[in-house]
Amino acid sequence: NAGVTQTPKFQVLKTGQSMTLQCAQDMNHNSMYWYRQDPGMGLRLIYYSASEGTTDKGEVPNGYNVSRLNKREFSLRLESAAPSQTSVYFCASSEMLGTEAFFGQGTRLTVV
């Protein structure tokens, strides 16, 4: 019973490099989310997908793109990484919008 699986767990990027964070859930949830957690800031929503085929911006979408590949998978792409994107990224899923979410273990990303 894996729940929400994120890869990679750790990543170091140079400024300007690109990368994709992968997320998959096995709970047949409709909604999926990407959050970032920064010291003193709590969790902030980057993008979400209410259901397969839809994506919407959250609170802090600039510098990111997402793809809801299918019902299980939701990826987050950084096209040109910046030091301000150094953070811990969490993927989450829920049965539908507005219900409790299940989180992955997080990806610690450092941009140098």
Next chain:
Amino acid sequence: DQQVKQNSPSLSVQEGRISILNCDYTNSMFDYFLWYKKYPAEGPTFLISISSIKDKNEDGRFTVFLNKSAKHLSLHIVPSQPGDSAVYFCAAYTPNTGNQFYFGTGTSLTVIP
């Protein structure tokens, strides 16, 4: 602009005593509230929730209280156990503001054996 605030970054409590974690919010349209618990190097896990039509919800040792007029909710843990040591986040939701949960900054609870 932080819509959900947890003004105590940390809290220490003796094992067996009550832990009270507080959360304030500014948006009166929030109608659903959650508490999450987070251990280091893990993702947050859902703990307990409350709808705005209630003022209390209980689940074992955990009770959440909601005071809508004060825009305040609290999480009570009784009795506190060393395994409760973690960071606790409150989160608030309304479908009227971007379909997202707004999270507080977290309170780090340490339960001293």
